[in-house]
Amino acid sequence: MVALTGTVQKGTAILMRVSIAMQDRPGEIRDRAGAVLASPHAWALFLDIDGTLLGMAPTPDAVAVPPELPSLLASLAVGLDGALAIVTGRRVAEADRLLAPVKLVASGVHGTELRQDPDGPVKMLAQPVPAEVIEMMTSVSRIAEGILVEQKGSGAAVHYRNAPLAQRAIESEVARIIGRSAYDLVLRRGRKVLEAVPRGFSKGQALIDFMRRPPFKGRRPLMIGDDVGDETALTAAEALSGMGLKVAGEHFALAEADFGGVTEVRSWLGLLAERLGRKPAEWIAQPAQHG
Numbered sequence: 557m558v559a560l561t562g563t564v565q566k567g568t569a570i571l572m573r574v575s576i577a578m579q580d581r582p583g584e585i586r587d588r589a590g591a592v593l594a595s596p597h598a599w600a601l602f603l604d605i606d607g608t609l610l611g612m613a614p615t616p617d618a619v620a621v622p623p624e625l626p627s628l629l630a631s632l633a634v635g636l637d638g639a640l641a642i643v644t645g646r647r648v649a650e651a652d653r654l655l656a657p658v659k660l661v662a663s664g665v666h667g668t669e670l671r672q673d674p675d676g677p678v679k680m681l682a683q684p685v686p687a688e689v690i691e692m693m694t695s696v697s698r699i700a701e702g703i704l705v706e707q708k709g710s711g712a713a714v715h716y717r718n719a720p721l722a723q724r725a726i727e728s729e730v731a732r733i734i735g736r737s738a739y740d741l742v743l744r745r746g747r748k749v750l751e752a753v754p755r756g757f758s759k760g761q762a763l764i765d766f767m768r769r770p771p772f773k774g775r776r777p778l779m780i781g782d783d784v785g786d787e788t789a790l791t792a793a794e795a796l797s798g799m800g801l802k803v804a805g806e807h808f809a810l811a812e813a814d815f816g817g818v819t820e821v822r823s824w825l826g827l828l829a830e831r832l833g834r835k836p837a838e839w840i841a842q843p844a845q846h847g
């Protein structure tokens with residue numbers, strides 16, 4: 557993971573947490589993230605939310621947002637001259653709600669929503685999912701108790717964390733709905749979620765598009781993600797002379813991951829913010845409002 561030997565500035569709680577997390581990590585220690593800390597201003601940062609910045613929860617609404625996280629992300633965005641984007645399967649409006657009052661450059665619903673300017677509008681890059689598909693997807697919740705169907709405008713997600721035994725039945729039903737729809741949807745698997753999203757969109761494509769324009773252009777992309785849907789972006793970042801760092805969880809095993817979990821990611825981001833010349837007080841002393 558993140559090797560901090562000789563780089564720890566004693567006295568900061570964040571750095572101490574990182575070093576403690578490292579000692580707990582078994583097996584081979586990887587230090588790919590060290591290259592980013594060595595030249596932090598050369599990078600553009602792309603961050604998934606669930607399972608990367610925030611721990612997984614029984615339902616998407618139940619995630620806990622650490623009070624310092626929004627300020628930390630805002631601080632990183634300033635330190636990177638705006639070259640920070642959220643790339644999430646959530647709607648951008650949902651990301652805003654979680655990170656309030658901070659708004660960031662963002663790609664939502666697996667590349668189908670785009671907000672290029674943090675203060676600008678959210679553009680829908682794909683057509684909304686037709687009403688008959690919404691209706692059929694909603695009916696999937698009847699398969700078992702605990703299934704949650706989320707309509708996302710240009711996509712729909714079936715969360716089954718509270719009904720894990722229904723996975724196969726849900727998957728065949730969602731596949732059937734996609735097959736019957738005249739609208740060109742694809743099935744996307746995630747951590748206890750199955751989604752129907754328009755073909756041709758992905759987090760990877762979103763990252764590639766961001767990298768074509770300022771303030772991202774000319775930098776090296778760093779993508780951090782934890783799930784199947786992040787793989788296109790992890791690969792795209794590597795292909796663009798950057799780096800894709802994996803977070804361990806239900807998808808990536810600890811042995812192949814760069815971060816052991818969300819706490820390690822957040823601690824490392826605190827370290828990155830410091831390397832960018834940002835002060836911990838900026839993000840710790842200003843608890844954010846949550847709605």
Ligand SMILES: [Mg+2]
Pocket residue numbers: 604605606607608781782783
């Ligand atoms: Mg995720």
